[in-house]
Each structure stands twice: as C-alpha cells, then as structure tokens.
Amino acid sequence: MNQVPAPHAPPQRTLMGPGPSDVEDAVLQAMARPTLGHLDPLFLELMDEVAAMLRQVMGTENRLTLPMSGTGSAGMETVFANLLQPGDAALVGVNGVFGTRMAEVARRCGAEVVEVKKDWGQAFTPDDFVRAAAGRSFRVLALVHAETSTGVWQDVSGMREAADGCAALLALDTVTSVGGVEVALDAWGVDAAYSGTQKCLSCPPGLAPVTFSARAEKVMQQRTQPVQSWYLDLSLIARYWGGERAYHHTAPINMLYGLHEALRLTLLEGLPARWLRHARNGAALCTGLQALGLELPVAPELRLPQLTVVRIPEGVDDARVRAFLLNEFGLEIGGGLGPMAGNCWRIGLMGAASRRAKVELCLQALQAALADQGHPAA
Ligand SMILES: *Cc1c(COP(=O)(O)O)cnc(C)c1O
Numbered sequence: 001m002n003q004v005p006a007p008h009a010p011p012q013r014t015l016m017g018p019g020p021s022d023v024e025d026a027v028l029q030a031m032a033r034p035t036l037g038h039l040d041p042l043f044l045e046l047m048d049e050v051a052a053m054l055r056q057v058m059g060t061e062n063r064l065t066l067p068m069s070g071t072g073s074a075g076m077e078t079v080f081a082n083l084l085q086p087g088d089a090a091l092v093g094v095n096g097v098f099g100t101r102m103a104e105v106a107r108r109c110g111a112e113v114v115e116v117k118k119d120w121g122q123a124f125t126p127d128d129f130v131r132a133a134a135g136r137s138f139r140v141l142a143l144v145h146a147e148t149s150t151g152v153w154q155d156v157s158g159m160r161e162a163a164d165g166c167a168a169l170l171a172l173d174t175v176t177s178v179g180g181v182e183v184a185l186d187a188w189g190v191d192a193a194y195s196g197t198q199k200c201l202s203c204p205p206g207l208a209p210v211t212f213s214a215r216a217e218k219v220m221q222q223r224t225q226p227v228q229s230w231y232l233d234l235s236l237i238a239r240y241w242g243g244e245r246a247y248h249h250t251a252p253i254n255m256l257y258g259l260h261e262a263l264r265l266t267l268l269e270g271l272p273a274r275w276l277r278h279a280r281n282g283a284a285l286c287t288g289l290q291a292l293g294l295e296l297p298v299a300p301e302l303r304l305p306q307l308t309v310v311r312i313p314e315g316v317d318d319a320r321v322r323a324f325l326l327n328e329f330g331l332e333i334g335g336g337l338g339p340m341a342g343n344c345w346r347i348g349l350m351g352a353a354s355r356r357a358k359v360e361l362c363l364q365a366l367q368a369a370l371a372d373q374g375h376p377a378a
Contacts, residue, residue, distance in 0.1 A: 075194025
C-alpha cells in the first residue's frame with residue numbers, strides 16, 4: 001500500500017439498536033487518559049474500585065467478581081468453561097439467540113446439553129425446567145435474564161428452587177439487564193452470572209463482568225480436568241484480581257478506565273432511579289409506536305424497557321427503513337434475528353440512550369421513514 005489512510009473520523013450517531021448503546025462523553029474521556037502499567041499501584045486501586053462497583057450493580061457480595069477481557073460472549077464462555085467439564089450435563093433455556101449460544105458453548109465444553117425450548121418471544125416458568133430435568137441431576141441450569149434477540153424479560157423467581165431440584169448451579173446471562181432493570185443475584189440465589197459493558201452500562205464493548213458464588217468456586221476447585229481455555233481460566237485470573245497480583249495477561253487498561261467511569265455514573269444516578277428511567281422511557285416508546293399503528297409482538301408483562309421488538313408492517317422494506325434512519329437522522333436501530341429477521345425491528349433504550357428526547361427522535365424518524373415508503377399509518 002503506498003497511501004496511508006486519513007485518520008478515522010466517525011460521525012456522532014444515536015445508537016438505539018441492541019447494543020452498543022450511546023456512550024457518555026465522560027466515559028470516552030476517561031478512556032483517553034494516560035495508560036498505566038498493569039501492576040502500577042494506582043491501577044491496582046482502580047481494579048479494586050471496579051470490582052466493588054460491579055458487586056453493587058450486580059446485586060452480589062461474591063468475592064469472585066471481576067471483568068473478563070472480552071465482550072459479553074467471553075463472559076458466557078467463562079461461566080461454562082469454568083463450571084463444566086466433559087461428562088457433565090447442563091440444562092439450558094433456549095428461547096432466542098443467546099440461549100441458543102449458551103447451549104452451543106456448553107456443548108463445546110464437552111457437556112451433554114439438554115435444551116429447554118420455548119418459542120421466541122415467550123418466557124420460561126420454573127416448572128419448564130423441572131419437567132425437562134425429569135428427575136436427573138445437572139451441573140448447571142442456565143438461562144437468559146434479558147433476551148436481547150426477542151425483547152423478553154425473564155422472571156428469575158423460582159429458578160433457584162428449580163436448580164436445587166436437579167442439584168444444579170444456577171447461571172444467568174445478565175448482559176442486557178445490568179444497569180437497565182433490577183439485578184439481584186444474591187437474593188435470587190444465582191451462582192454464576194456474566195454481563196457486558198456496551199448495553200445498559202453505556203460503555204464501549206470490550207469487557208465482560210463475571211461473578212461466581214462460593215458454591216460455584218467450590219465446583220471449580222473440585223474439577224478433575226483443567227479448564228480447557230487457559231485465557232478464560234478464572235482461577236488463574238483471580239490471582240491477578242485478588243491479593244497476589246500475579247501476572248496472567250495484560251489487562252486492557254484504558255477499557256477499565258472506561259468501565260470505572262461508567263459504573264461511577266451508574267451509581268451516582270442510583271440504581272433504582274436508573275431502573276425507573278428505563279421503565280418510563282420504555283413505556284413512552286411503546287405508547288408512541290402503537291400510536292404510529294405499529295404492532296409489538298411481545299406480551300406487555302414480558303417486555304424489556306431497554307429493548308423493544310416492533311413488527312415491520314406489511315409492504316415496508318426493512319433495510320430501506322434502517323438506511324433512511326441512519327442517513328437522514330444518524331439513528332441506528334436493530335434488525336430482527338432468527339425467526340424475526342426481516343419481519344421485526346429491535347429498538348434499544350439502553351443506558352445513556354434511554355432519554356425522553358431520544359424516544360421522541362426515534363418516533364419522529366420512524367414516522368418519516370414510513371411516510372417515505374407511503375405507509376398509510378404514518
Ligand atoms: C449482547 C449479548 C450477548 C453477547 O455479548 P457480545 O458483547 O456481543 O459478545 C450475550 N447475551 C445477551 C443477552 C446479549 O444481549
């Protein structure tokens with residue numbers, strides 16, 4: 001190549017898809033601060049503060065709480081790779097993309113996976129798992145708290161008892177729920193959970209908070225085979241995040257500055273206030289979409305305030321609408337996945353994007369996009 005590209009200069013978009021979400025300036029500025037060494041005492045202090053703030057936003061006092069280097073999927077791999085070994089059995093709820101991914105990850109860990117299936121757009125009851133377990137024992141019972149592919153909010157109550165019924169650890173995907181709706185892992189009896197930074201925490205993608213209960217730690221200690229992934233082996237990484245500060249891999253220093261700031265902003269707002277903000281803006285968006293004549297396929301009591309699925313009206317071109325929103329309004333929304341591809345949109349109101357002004361912008365932009373295609377309801 002004889003010509004060097006110009007510096008990359010991304011425009012300011014409004015990110016209202018399934019993630020990444022809009023990032024606050026303070027978080028971007030934090031990430032631009034001078035890089036410290038990964039064993040610098042000042043960086044070690046920041047790590048302790050990050051872990052402490054993560055415990056608060058995840059509703060847990062688990063000692064083993066830290067952000068993995070990688071996106072939400074790395075958190076998913078961490079949970080299954082550390083808790084499962086070949087020959088174990090896992091009971092996994094599959095009602096969307098991320099339950100499907102959990103089942104695939106668990107299989108790749110050598111586990112026998114029993115999938116508990118529900119239609120996309122539906123939620124599980126504890127009884128679904130009890131029936132699927134059929135009296136057998138499992139190492140892990142896993143499900144997704146906020147299914148970003150369908151916009152379904154999974155109730156976790158009763159799941160601890162379902163897991164106890166099959167002697168299983170309870171694992172929960174909280175990638176899209178942390179910072180947007182209540183997450184109370186200890187109160188719910190969750191043993192292992194993972195999250196991501198780029199959904200309701202409004203930090204760029206790149207870290208995956210994970211937390212393991214004392215009971216989950218014991219299962220890790222009793223493994224007869226080493227964790228297949230050296231990079232994701234939590235017992236090694238815990239020695240860096242815990243007292244010893246033993247080098248494992250170089251922490252993504254500036255990403256951690258960003259997460260530190262995003263967690264600070266979350267806690268300064270206050271968790272209940274933040275959940276209420278998400279609830280109000282989510283409700284306002286639903287009302288506005290219905291006023292435009294658009295249909296919301298998820299039952300009202302199952303709707304996530306931070307992710308709304310909208311049916312695309314007959315005769316409206318999915319890709320053309322999304323291109324119109326991006327080009328005319330600088331607004332990104334998400335397309336559908338799996339059985340919802342091409343027939344649904346996914347609109348995210350996550351973290352910094354969950355603002356009344358952004359709800360109004362989205363409704364106005366969608367109305368214009370529909371009018372552009374001569375859709376009568378607009
Ligand atoms: C986004 C998401 C993931 C995966 O996270 P990545 O950051 O894309 O790797 C997992 N589970 C849920 C529920 C998600 O929304």
